[in-house]
Amino acid sequence: MSNLPHPRHLRIHQFAGLQRGPKLLVTAAVHGNETAGVGGITRVMAELDSGELQLLRGSVTFIPVVNPLAHRLGRREGERNLNRNLRPPVVPQDFEDRIATQLCPQLAACDVLLDLHSFQGQGKPFAMLGPRNNDGDLEPFAYELAEGRLAACVGTERIVEGWLSTYALGLQRRAARAGDGSRQAMLQQDPHYGVGTTEYKRSQGGYGITLECGQHLDPDGPEFAYKAILRTMVLLGMLEPGVVEPRPATKPELLQLYEVIDREHEGDSFVRAWASFDPVSKGQQIGTRANGEPVLAPDDGRIVFPASNAQPGTEWFYLARASNRQIV
Structure with missing residues (x-):
């Protein structure tokens, strides 16, 4: 483990268009060893800075490394999983709680979230979207169509739904097992534990997707993340359509x-x-x-x-x- 002190800041970049429009937030490295999105964000920011890309309207905020401690250590978590039990803490108890105090307001302020991840096993990129429109207690939602369009535009062969409702079933079984009394065990038995970036975004209004850009070390991951960001911005009218090829014509598996x-x-x-x-x-x-x-x-x-x-x-x-x- 590094002997360096814990990071003391979260690096946030924003490009504000001169015409009114949607507020997009693009995040990566919520899990520190998932770096495809870091490369994709870095490339898009460089092209906006150089003028190669022109922001037509609205604003786009980039957080290329959401969990700088986990990223520095080259692992999924710093002190705990930031993408579980995500909410502004009353009293911060660990590094991820302190990140949440800065991240949650950014999530609440945006209209649309694109959260870039990768996964451990082999496989192709896929998108994860939220629930269908509902007014239930678990995850009430009213942006099913818009979120579906976003998931369809990024270019994956597969789209997956049902995260939070499935996770809730697992939590019920987990709560029935005796924990060891640790903070980690208590967090894992909290009904809020399945809430991560997109779930918190939906709870604050608006919508967003998780985009899994392939296996952690896939050399094509950063390129996939880059094109997904551009496709999202084109969908929202923030970039000219010609800056990236459209999504594949084949309808994704759901x-x-x-x-x-x-x-x-x-x-x-x-x-x-x-x-x-x-x-x-x-x-x-x-x-x-x-x-x-x-x-x-x-x-x-x-x-x-x-x-x-x-x-x-x-x-x-x-x-x-x-x-x-x-x-x-």
């Missing part, structure tokens, strides 16, 4: 998360090296618990976010199946 399985012990292991969106059949063995119990797929579908080195008590993998949702 999947819905329906289950999350935690890794309960260090000895829990997968039966093979899974990649996100590998197909699984009902009853197929996905992993083995430390006590030898098989972990079986409850239904046909796809495995998402398999994390072979997940910490015990955290999400090990998700399961998804075809969605009947329609997007433009």
Whole structure:
């Protein structure tokens, strides 16, 4: 671990157009080892600075490294997962709480959020969007169509929905297990724990998506992030359409998360090296618990976010199946 002191500031850049328009926020490295978005943001900012790109209207705010401590350490988290239990803290207790005091107002102030991530396993980029319009207690929302258009424009082959409702099911099971009394255990059992950047944005009005730009070290990740930023700005009328080729003509596959399985012990292991969106059949063995119990797929579908080195008590993998949702 670095002996340098913790970072004492969050670097935020804003380009304000001279014509009124939407307020876009683009973020990256919420998890410190997910750097594709850092490269994409850096390139877009350089082109805005040079005049190669012209901002037609509105404002765009960039936070290229949201978690500078985790980024400096080259790992997912600094002191905890910033993209869980995200809200302005009453009394900051760790580094990520202090970041949240600056990040949450930025999320609340924007109209649209593009949050750039990457993932551990092999696989192609995909987008994650929020719920359908509803007035329920978990995640009330009124921008389903606009958010669907945003998810469709960035150029992925797949779009995934159902994050927070699926996570809530996992939290119910997690809360039933005895914790060790640590802050981490308490956070993981908090009903708010599934809330990250996009969920907090939606709670404050407006909409946003999480864009997974491929595997962490994929050399094409920064280029994908760069084009996604440009496509988003074109969609919002902030850049001329000709600055980037349009999204692929093929309609993306739409999947819905329906289950999350935690890794309960260090000895829990997968039966093979899974990649996100590998197909699984009902009853197929996905992993083995430390006590030898098989972990079986409850239904046909796809495995998402398999994390072979997940910490015990955290999400090990998700399961998804075809969605009947329609997007433009």
